[in-house]
Amino acid sequence: MSVGGRVRILNEFIHKQEIDIILLQELIHTDFDMIGGYRAHLNVGINKRDTVILTREQISLTNIT
Secondary structure (H helix, E strand, O other): OOHHHHHHHHHHHHHHOOOOEEEEEEEOOOOOOOOOOEEEEEEOOOOOOEEEEEEEOOOOOOOOO
């Protein structure tokens, strides 16, 4: 399955389940512009295996380390 297909499935899932915060790890694709209504907080690893916290735009995260 293509990366775009996976992001589309993720987009449909988080909107259908009405998820506020989702944590993802071991990512190779970090373009989350396709997921509307969510903000991405990225952590780029040294081996290009990233982690991300996706939050609804209405939720404000501060002090992320």
